[in-house]
Amino acid sequence: MTLAAGPSDTPARDWYFTRFEHRRPLPPSPHVKWRETLWQILASMSLGIGLWYFYWRWTASLNMDALWFAIPLALAETLSFIGLLLLMFNMWQVSDTPWQPPPTSACQCDPDAEDRPVKVDVYITTYSEDPELVRLSLQAAKSLVSPPGVEIAVYCLDDGRRPDMRQVAEEEGCGYLTRSSGEGFKAGNLRNALDHTSGDFVIICDADTRIFPQFVERTLGYFRDPDVAWVQTPQWFFDLPEGESLEDAWERRWRVVGLDKLARRAARFVQRLVGPVRVGEDPFDNSPVFFYDVLLRRRNGASASFCCGAGSIHRREAVLQASLRAYAAAVEQRVTPVIAEIDDAESREVLGSAMRREMALETQVTPYKFHVSEDIYTSIVLQGDPVRPWRSVFHPEILSKMLSPQDMQSWLIQRFKYGAGTIDITLNDNPLLNYKLTLSQKLMYLMTIWSWLSCLWMPAFLLAPIIYLFTGIPPVTAFSLEFFVHFIPYIFAYELAVLIGAWGVSNGRGSSFHMAFFPYGLRAIWTVLRGEPIKFPITPKERQIGRFLHHVKWQILVIVLTVLAIAWATIAIFVLGWRTDVSGYIVNVFWGTFCIMMMMSIVRAALWRPVGEGTT
Structure with missing residues (x-):
């Protein structure tokens, strides 16, 4: 099968993903009430058992002769347990927003609007991607079904300022927008487009996002609620190996x-x-089903699902209104510290007025936050608006398809961007402190933040079996029956609860990659703490050739040290007879083997090559 790259006079082109074009996405998981009730019962039991375990862990299990080892490990377990509590809160129940048919007039979405057709603009953002790849996305957008009373316009937003990209847009009959600078990353590109278009709603697509014809029909009806600012749909990588x-x-x-x-x-x-x-x-565990169908979907009830960029549709009024408030706040933030030092009220007023005029000229209005994680940042601004907190909707049906990272380097670029962006927002404009979010929304965002901070305590889990097997020093008083009586029910209850709560959507490989990501998570935190700008190249849309073991050297080091530790402890117990704690040996060999398996997931991904690449 060969994809048509453009109009009839444009040569066809084969892509690596051509053989996957026949794939169709799975429907969203059905909401089964009895299963949700069972999950809530098991989650509550898991919480109780967890609290019992950690009470024992801190009061009766610490090895007082090795607190340098015992306390960091117990602290890492506790911080991890907090993450589990946040996960359970996120997963507690499904509250899908009722679907409504698309509006036939703008006044059905905004009471103050005129009785006229609803205008929808489709933005396809690009920078350095192959113009023929972008052509496929333009063609998909042109195939959108336009419901009665809805007008759709398609625009190519080219931050690369490329003549061949302009030509493709013109050949497809789509608008072409560019700008003189690349300020503000993708957010700056979107702001420029808003300045040159007038749609009531904006659909955001990446260069490789091909939206399905029914996208507008299935999402526009949510905006009948005048408080809905955006609707996010799941991202589906149709090219997973x-x-x-x-x-x-x-x-x-x-x-x-x-x-x-x-x-x-x-x-x-x-x-x-x-x-x-x-x-x-799927060597890189790119499948986002657990994130979208389990996590983001269950944030609907708290209006805490955040925008993930591609595959979302936004209300223009909400984005502009929030940006104007943020603009006014930014001006005031620069003026207030200066005039506060002036005692005379009249002089303070005169200077303040003059400074506000000057700062107003220097400060830019940014409809989308200028940030590498502009999607989640803008979500926080809209949901935390102190005057009018906007609502979000997650629509669980897949309505577009995208390309996944096809090599370790591309995967790391994407994950590092997500992690560093989230950490930067947390440290410099914390959503838990600086925005008027509800408690539920704060807990949902805290869960997102917590997951990226977990790299801080992940090394404690990886080093624990290595330290014990090399030294024989236990972090607990003893690996005795009492230890197993407390530990096994805690782990079993949690795993069973999540298994039922996730509706059969497995996240085992996702957990292993999350654990193995720790060196890059630490690097992301260090980058933000040093105040360095978060720079990253555009995620490549085609596979980068080569092996990438240099990207996983720390994971390989963990594997090697763990294997050596197991070998040494085995010799010490069964050959030299230096140790007698066989139960501690068994526990730590099991845990060390588990850690090796977690690290091997990313090492295998670094070595992965498609069948036929450099092989016979």
Whole structure:
């Protein structure tokens, strides 16, 4: 199958994702009330058992002879438990916003508007992406179904100022907008577009976002509520590698030495024991189903789902209104400290008036916050507006498709941007302190922040088995029956609760990648603390060729140290007879093996190559 790249006189072009065009997204998980009730019961039990475990952990289990080891590990467990509590609060219940048909007049979305057609602008942002890739997104946007009383216009927002991109937009009959500078990243690009268009609503797409024809029909009706500022839909990566069967993978790899048939039989035997195995399936865990269908969807009840950029539609009035308030606040913030030092009231008023005029000229109106994480930042500004807090809606149905990172370097660029951006907002404009959010909204945002801060205590979990196996010093009084009586129910109750609460949407691989991301999380925090600008290249839309082991050197170090620690402890106990605590050895070998598996997830991703790339 070959995708048509443009009009009939434009040559067709093959892309790596051409073979995935037949894929269709799965529908959102059905809301089953009895299952939600069971989840809430199990979550409550897990909370009670967790509190019991941590009371024992801090009052009766610490090794008082090694507090330098015992306290950091107990603290890491406690901080991790706080993250679990926030996760449970986020997942507590589904509150899908009732769907409504699209409006047929602007006055149905805004009581003050005239009785006229609703105008919807589609923005497709691009910087350095292949113009022919962007053409596919333009063509998809042109195929949008326009409900009665709705007018749709499509614009290409080119921050690269490229003649060939302009030509593609003109060939497709779409508007072309650019600007003289790249100030403000994507947010600056969007602001420039708002200055040159007049739609009541704006659909935001990345260069590779191809929205489905029914997008406007399925999302515009939510804006009948005049307080709804934006609607976010799930992002779906339709090009995720599907991998190959274990038989095919082992047969291919051992064919060069003539052992292909033996390897195939061995693969079949392994799968009889562990079930079907696919090699290279979504090696970077790019599937966002857990994030969208479980986490963001369940924030609807608190109006705390945040914008994720592509695949969202925004009310123009909300974005502009919030930006004007932020503009006024920014001017006042620069003026107030200066005039506060003047005692004379008349002089203070004269100087303040003059400074406000000057600052008003120097300060820019920014409809979308100028920030690498402009989507979540703008969400916070709108939801935390002290005069008119706007609502958000998460629509659970997939209405667009995108391309995923296809190599370790691209994956890291994207994740580092998310992490550093969130940390920067937290430290420099904390949403928990500086905005009028509800308690539920604050807890939801705290969960997002907490997940990125977890890299601070993740090393304690990774180092614990290494320290014990090398030294024999336990972080607890003893790995005794009492330890297992408290620890096993706590872990089992939590895992069972999340399994039921997630409706069968697995996040096991996501958890392993989150754990293995710790060096980059620490780097993101250090970058923000040093006040360095968060710079990143645009995430490549095509696979970068090569192996990327240099990106996972710290994870490899953890693996090597853990393997050496297990080997040393095994020799010390079973060969030299220097130690007798076999239960502690078993616990830490198990935990160390678990840590190795977590780190191996990202090491395998760094080594991954599509079938056929540099192979026979």
